[in-house]
Amino acid sequence: MKYKNLFTPVKIGSVTLKNRFALAPMGPLGLADAEGGFNQRGIDYYTERAKGGTGLIITGVTFSDCEVETQSMPNCPNSTYNPVHFIRTSKEMTERVHAYGSKIFLMMSAGFGRVTIPTNLGEFPPVAPSAIPHRWLDKICRPLTKEEIHSIVKSFGDGAYHAKRGGFDGVEIHAVHEGYLLDQFAISMFNQRTDEYGGSLENRLRFAREVVEEIKSRCGQDFPVVLRFSLKSMIKDWREGALPGEIFEEKGRDIEEGLETAKLLVQYGYDALDTDVGTYDAWWWNHPPMYQKKGLFRPYCKMVKEAVDVPVLCAGRMDNPEMASEAVEAGECDIVSLGRPLLADPDYVNKLRAGKWEQIRPCISCQEGCMGRVQEFSMINCAVNPQAARERVTAYEPILKSRRVMVVGGGAAGCEAARVLAVRGHKPELFEKGDRLGGNLIPGGAPDFKEDDLALAHWYEVQLQNLKVPVHFHTCVDRDMVMAGNYDAVIIAAGSRPKVFSLGDDERVYPAAQVLTGEKDCGDTTVVIGGGLVGCETALWLAEQGKNVTIVEALDRLMAVNGPLCHANKDMLERLIPYHGVKTITSARVTGYRGGILHASCGGEDREIACDSVILAVGYEEEDSLYRQLEFDVPELYLLGDARKVSNIMYAIWDAFEVANHIG
Incomplete structure (x- = not known):
């Protein structure tokens, strides 16, 4: 043993x-x-x-x-x-x-x-x-x-x-x-x-x-x-x-x-x-x-x-x-x-x-x-286990009849919904446009200190395999495909897409996810626009690799809108940023990026920052277009995860558990 x-x-x-x-x-x-x-x-x-x-x-x-x-x-x-x-x-x-x-x-x-x-x-x-x-x-x-x-x-x-x-x-x-x-x-x-x-x-x-x-x-x-x-x-x-x-x-x-x-x-x-x-x-x-x-x-x-x-x-x-x-x-x-x-x-x-x-x-x-x-x-729970400290009220609901459920999206919400449905005895079928499960867990887990995000994605892979849930990769689901499937219920968990905007020389402007996954090389000197959790973790990860990193944030402090973050996490990350040499400019508005120079307005003054690239970490937008096409045609239709409201892993998993545990 x-x-x-x-x-x-x-x-x-x-x-x-x-x-x-x-x-x-x-x-x-x-x-x-x-x-x-x-x-x-x-x-x-x-x-x-x-x-x-x-x-x-x-x-x-x-x-x-x-x-x-x-x-x-x-x-x-x-x-x-x-x-x-x-x-x-x-x-x-x-x-x-x-x-x-x-x-x-x-x-x-x-x-x-x-x-x-x-x-x-x-x-x-x-x-x-x-x-x-x-x-x-x-x-x-x-x-x-x-x-x-x-x-x-x-x-x-x-x-x-x-x-x-x-x-x-x-x-x-x-x-x-x-x-x-x-x-x-x-x-x-x-x-x-x-x-x-x-x-x-x-x-x-x-x-x-x-x-x-x-x-x-x-x-x-x-x-x-x-x-x-x-x-x-x-x-x-x-x-x-x-x-x-x-x-x-x-x-x-x-x-x-x-x-x-x-x-x-x-x-x-x-x-x-x-x-x-x-x-x-x-x-x-x-x-x-x-x-x-x-x-x-x-x-x-x-x-x-x-x-x-x-x-x-x-x-x-x-x-x-x-x-x-x-x-x-x-x-x-x-x-x-x-x-x-x-x-x-x-x-x-x-x-x-x-x-x-x-x-x-x-x-x-x-x-x-x-x-x-x-x-x-004033309550203890768990982000990845919705049943923790709620064992009785979130016990798996018995079902009267096994139902066929289509799940669109293989991120945390889609995987959790499919898992819970299968545990209860329903017959979920999951469709993912990419080549692996995990959604934002994949770029989020790229830094070595986020290895357990990748472990969670792998756990879902193992669970769905053991539960014999059919998973279709490289599949972009459209309205006709949903309607032709004749499913008893449909769950849309298509996730979100990074917010992007033009700065001028956009060929060197990348969403954070592309840099995190290695799809794009940010060079030796980069500026991260956005000082939220994603921006700060991306900046820290790059600084640990020896990159010269600056964060530009529109608000007056970093991580001003993330929450509820545990203070231990937030406080440590705030101190790690300067400790690893990441420069921070707050209360600043980016105005353009041309010729390797990022321009930002800060307190009425123009700041110029020379950099090889610009990384956008300014949030995400819900990907709910398929849901909107179906909302009046599918009798039992649910919208989950970032597709419903961009949030965090905890609420993606919790909401998916809640819905999947109560589909009759």
């Missing part, structure tokens, strides 16, 4: 896990009810990942404090808000998880402090160890009193006791990690106290020590307590994080102090360390976008593993099983945590064990369905 070492047992304290995979904790927004218990969505969500073979389920963050940093309800579960209700809903969930041989730990938080996401904050003033600036708001946080610290510590004991009664096998403490409240106490930059909770490292870790001691005293020494732990902070200054490879002076916790911290935390009684690096001031580390390399935490986990004698968990784009197996074999970690990959495919572990690697739906690290929606809408 390949990757056998990932399917050997491992112990955390007294608890034995059946394999080396854990569901990494992710914010359970939308998975709680108004009484602080787990709602049906939450129960189904965690159970589905256990059913998929994951050895350890770690819930997203929950709270036990009801007095200091009170939360708007329902926000996240709370183990002390209504203990009887929490225990009852937990027991229903943990019993189902245990049926699959999985273990489940409750993640318990001391609070967010200065990093509370404003959309989830309510009207409560932010707290912190000291009077320090809030991460997002223009506010100074209120220092916690010693009495409040003691109150929070006691709530951990109460909450863990209720968790144990509810069937949880252990807890994970949130966290001396990412700059949350316990981490703010641990880091001298944030902790300026002069009492017993400030000053020396031991004093700054006192809060975390009291938490584990309280839980062990209430639940017993054999009840496992894991700690979410960041070895290094990656902070250049307040609200300023470091990029990979950047030389900087660490203002937070450096590696030397981090290793000493790890040793002390284990000495205090923590049974495992769930390890990464970063803080909210540099949160593209803790929430790594596609611009971070895969397995980015491996070297840091190895340092911790060599310093302590308890299990180390490693997350951070660890979805490649070859990499995961190497990490365990090399002693870099004991357990591989998968967060977003298990949003994308809850059956990841079972598919891998069965040797069905190509069947695993890939995470594309866009963070639009998970972190983006947590930020904006």
Whole structure:
């Protein structure tokens, strides 16, 4: 069996896990009810990942404090808000998880402090160890009193006791990690106290020590307590994080102090360390976008593993099983945590064990369905898996009669529609004008940091092959072809076309897609018109190849209209642009390109930029002409994806799933 070492047992304290995979904790927004218990969505969500073979389920963050940093309800579960209700809903969930041989730990938080996401904050003033600036708001946080610290510590004991009664096998403490409240106490930059909770490292870790001691005293020494732990902070200054490879002076916790911290935390009684690096001031580390390399935490986990004698968990784009197996074999970690990959495919572990690697739906690290929606809408979902955290309400609908459905377009929307129709028992037939499936995933996946876009396109190819969906390439569908087919329903998912306009010497003016796919060579010096996501990623990719790149954007800042982008993705990309030498001109209007000179009007002045080519990344237009020709002649007709409204991969897939799952 390949990757056998990932399917050997491992112990955390007294608890034995059946394999080396854990569901990494992710914010359970939308998975709680108004009484602080787990709602049906939450129960189904965690159970589905256990059913998929994951050895350890770690819930997203929950709270036990009801007095200091009170939360708007329902926000996240709370183990002390209504203990009887929490225990009852937990027991229903943990019993189902245990049926699959999985273990489940409750993640318990001391609070967010200065990093509370404003959309989830309510009207409560932010707290912190000291009077320090809030991460997002223009506010100074209120220092916690010693009495409040003691109150929070006691709530951990109460909450863990209720968790144990509810069937949880252990807890994970949130966290001396990412700059949350316990981490703010641990880091001298944030902790300026002069009492017993400030000053020396031991004093700054006192809060975390009291938490584990309280839980062990209430639940017993054999009840496992894991700690979410960041070895290094990656902070250049307040609200300023470091990029990979950047030389900087660490203002937070450096590696030397981090290793000493790890040793002390284990000495205090923590049974495992769930390890990464970063803080909210540099949160593209803790929430790594596609611009971070895969397995980015491996070297840091190895340092911790060599310093302590308890299990180390490693997350951070660890979805490649070859990499995961190497990490365990090399002693870099004991357990591989998968967060977003298990949003994308809850059956990841079972598919891998069965040797069905190509069947695993890939995470594309866009963070639009998970972190983006947590930020904006207080709910966790997944861009490529519409059923994530909605398992019951999006279950595949049964059909009464198999129907023939024509699907026009082989992009993400068309592929998802055909897949869902076939899974349900209908007979879809897909028509694509090009020579491969994927649509905009193909040019979008050209940069090496977007490799998972191509993996998603390949996944759809495999799915449609396995489902025996007929796919016709090099086929331009017209009205007569549709009408002659006598289909029961027709789906138009013809995608979009890049917006183009004349600048003068148009033979050297290319849409971004043509450059990304290698159809056109942009030369050594180029200007990208359009500073949206496509323009910025194209510019970054070219700059990494050594090209001289300038972005010209009409608005006053880059990526002004993209969204909801996760801030980790957007903030990192914004900083990577100048870091790689890409020049940016904003509030500028391009007026022409002649003789190798691009002219732009900026603040009333004409700017001249010498360049070998101009790349247009100014958006797309819906390709809905076939739909308009058919809309009064085909009784059951649907318009999906960019053909309906130019958007992103998430809404292309979600809308296609919604429609295809309800065609009778």
